[in-house]
Amino acid sequence: MFSYRRYGIAVGIGALLLVLAGLAAGRGSLPDSPAVPAYNPDNLIRLHVVAPSDTDRDQQLKMEVRNVVLAEASKQLKDARDVEEARHWLAQNLATLTRAAEEKLSAEGSPYPVKAQWGDFDFPTRTYGSLVLPQGRYEAVRLIIGEGKGENWWCVLFPPLCLVDVADGGETRAVVAPLAGESYPQERRVELRFKIIEVLQASKERLASLLAASPF
Template identity: 30%
Template sequence: MKKLKIAIAVGTLLAIVLTSSFSSFAAVCDAIREDTLRFHVLANSDSEADQALKLKVRDAVLKVTAADFEKANTKQEAEKAADAQLDKIRAAAEKTIRSEGYDYSVKVYRTRMYFATTRYPRAAGGSYTLPAGQYDAVRIEIGAAAGHNWFCVLFPQLCLPAAQSDATADALYTDEEKQVLESGYEVRFALVEWLSKGEKKNAEPEPTPTPTPTATPKAQLMEQAQNSKKR
């Protein structure tokens, strides 16, 4: 009986310690989400050409926004910068799409959406692990937006080359947040992801993009026009 009481006491104490530890971890994960602005690009389809185009759009957008986001010292400033740049982002995406010979539509907006647990390498070694959950994000939808996505972090600028990413993240995340970010993938991250999936199900569904016809390269459109004139 005495051994049973000791076992129960130890088990209770352990549960309290673990619960307290996880609660603290989860609280820091919440802070990380609130201090982070994500970037999400959806391709028109999963065709090889559309997936390649998605990456070209990504590169063009990151190039025109880098200087503006570099000036932001807080997530709130980054959001203001994003809102001010939506037209510039859309223009860069459209210019890239047209230069590649496509006429896909482009939607650019800021939203709040779910991201899974994600790792980003650090130049100094190791990686940052961002917890799963709902993040504010700048989202680009190309055409029907029915293809696989690409995502990263606009603030701090983890989309930049690793050396620059290290510097911006180190300067903008708190020591407590960096401790969690650098802890690597572990059981607590898995538990956070499991819990956040429940929140995702309860969240308001995102609007379904209106399908758009598959875009036709400009060269083919010109050929069709010429053929119709011949007729």
């Protein structure tokens, strides 16, 4: 028997999905902006620290390495005008960051070796404060502690978005600001589209649930 209730539900949610799909796929209802994305794989360098294992001790050591590396790099890179200046500094100081990490580990009584890699690596989608970085390949400095078999930690080395609040137990917080000389809208298009995709997926699941539960 024909179900008007199901038909109404399907039409209503279908219309919503069409609107959201249009927003996600194109510029549609979004006003055009002359601004370009604030951060992309070509103008940032990420940081990736890999723990030796998943023991509580080794995970804590990973965070200690994170702290010293961020402190050293942020101090030196905060005045870098662009990613090229950051690369120039890294080319000269990658060994310095490695040494700082190993010295910290030795001071903690766990003299693991640290292997530093600098190149392009795959990253999942990550959120830093209000900044969403999509899944993809990004330039990054990777520090592998010991055998590197433990859980890892990500953030952004340049621009120095991730600050460690030592007073708050080493909590990492992301600070999002435009690059020097560039201006961007507060709500970035890439982040908005990610939210729209989330709504689309939730709407599809809701539609399936309603249709399955309808007694008519």
